[in-house]
Amino acid sequence: MKKTIIQGRVSHKLRSMAISGWIAAKVLIRRALGRRLVAEWPFLVEYGTLYIRAQFNHAFRLSNDIAASRAYFDSLYALLETFPDVDVRPTGECEPRGHWFVPQVRHSDATLLHFHGGGYTFYAGVSHHFTACLAHTLGAAVFAPDYRLTPEHPHPAQLEDGLAAYNYLLERGIDPATIVLCGDSAGGHLALMTLVRLHQAGLPKPALTLGLSPWTDVGRRGESQFGNDPYDLVQGYMTLQFADWLKGDQILSDAELSPICQDFHDLGPIYLQAGGKEILVDMIRDFAATVAAQGSRVRLDVWTHMNHEFHAYGDYLPESRDALARLREAIAWALGQPNGFEADACTEYDCLRG
Structure with a gap:
């Protein structure tokens, strides 16, 4: 990862970091057992798919407060590349x-x-x-x-x-x-x-x-x-x-x-x-x-x-x-x-x- 963004409410950041770690561990275990979600995907694609899905699902649960929903979704994300040019x-x-x-x-x-x-x-x-x-x-x-x-x-x-x-x-x-x-x-x-x-x-x-x-x-x-x-x-x-x-x-x-x-x-x-x-x-x-x-x-x-x-x-x-x-x-x-x-x-x- 070139850059990781962690921002916003402490509760949002802690939850997002916990979800990220849990998803990463889950994917590693699944792959060690030969149970990849899609055989052609590298680790990062499987992890990214499950992590973003989990973030979206929780953001939807917060949608009665749409500002909080958006803030939660943006509380933790990673960039593979940066573009200074x-x-x-x-x-x-x-x-x-x-x-x-x-x-x-x-x-x-x-x-x-x-x-x-x-x-x-x-x-x-x-x-x-x-x-x-x-x-x-x-x-x-x-x-x-x-x-x-x-x-x-x-x-x-x-x-x-x-x-x-x-x-x-x-x-x-x-x-x-x-x-x-x-x-x-x-x-x-x-x-x-x-x-x-x-x-x-x-x-x-x-x-x-x-x-x-x-x-x-x-x-x-x-x-x-x-x-x-x-x-x-x-x-x-x-x-x-x-x-x-x-x-x-x-x-x-x-x-x-x-x-x-x-x-x-x-x-x-x-x-x-x-x-x-x-x-x-x-x-x-x-x-x-x-x-x-x-x-x-x-x-x-x-x-x-x-x-x-x-x-x-x-x-x-x-x-x-x-x-x-x-x-x-x-x-x-x-x-x-x-x-x-x-x-x-x-x-x-x-x-x-x-």
């Missing part, structure tokens, strides 16, 4: 709230508008760190808006903030042909929904939209949503609670809030990445097939043994390195730079490797 600066007083992540050496003319994950409810320190990872790895400037969170701010607050962030980039003179919409998990949901809203508002479409383990249906869809609970760091029940918080007290159907029920025809190419062990993989596959059937250009790569947002392992894990490299290729392709990326409809990684 990325300058992080907050936006100004009259700008949308958020941060710019700018690598000191840029390798791409693209500007990413990145929406963080967290079920629309959490903006954890690891999410902030992952944005720095994207800026470092992709060699591109990234703007990450600090959009309003649920349950305090239900729909359409996040969509309004997404649209405002896109307009902010246009007002800064950034060519939409160099803008890449991007989001992970619920942020992937927001990226896709913002893409639809841009079209409805008559704004120019971006060069590319990226969805990293995106949430594509706020209802129930696919066996993996609950069937992959044993392997994932987020759980099926959480998606339903996140959806309730997104709706608030409003009478809104799942279809109104789900990317899979929107029209993406002629909205530009979409590139999706997912893990075959994550709870959202079935709905992501369904979404890719739906978009392809609409006649839009979409590609989906699935890493069979990975789970939700495996990209966050950065350079540590071969699969995350590969996924991030493919994001670089996709962005270069979208900006007209020749490379080996092919935007074929509904292509899965294993098929390509075969």
Whole structure:
């Protein structure tokens, strides 16, 4: 570990440290007995999955006090890498709230508008760190808006903030042909929904939209949503609670809030990445097939043994390195730079490797 963050209330820190130690011991014993959770996972992936799951579960038990829930989740986390080459600066007083992540050496003319994950409810320190990872790895400037969170701010607050962030980039003179919409998990949901809203508002479409383990249906869809609970760091029940918080007290159907029920025809190419062990993989596959059937250009790569947002392992894990490299290729392709990326409809990684 490059850096471990321990912060907040003493009770939160002590509980998180105890959980961390217990999970580490449990994983070591299981592996010594030949009972790995997933045979292909190294220790750190198994430990990280079980630890984050335990932290999320307890945070949900504290959700009657959402501030305490968020503080607990952020009380202990570790960073595998740090990115001193990325300058992080907050936006100004009259700008949308958020941060710019700018690598000191840029390798791409693209500007990413990145929406963080967290079920629309959490903006954890690891999410902030992952944005720095994207800026470092992709060699591109990234703007990450600090959009309003649920349950305090239900729909359409996040969509309004997404649209405002896109307009902010246009007002800064950034060519939409160099803008890449991007989001992970619920942020992937927001990226896709913002893409639809841009079209409805008559704004120019971006060069590319990226969805990293995106949430594509706020209802129930696919066996993996609950069937992959044993392997994932987020759980099926959480998606339903996140959806309730997104709706608030409003009478809104799942279809109104789900990317899979929107029209993406002629909205530009979409590139999706997912893990075959994550709870959202079935709905992501369904979404890719739906978009392809609409006649839009979409590609989906699935890493069979990975789970939700495996990209966050950065350079540590071969699969995350590969996924991030493919994001670089996709962005270069979208900006007209020749490379080996092919935007074929509904292509899965294993098929390509075969």
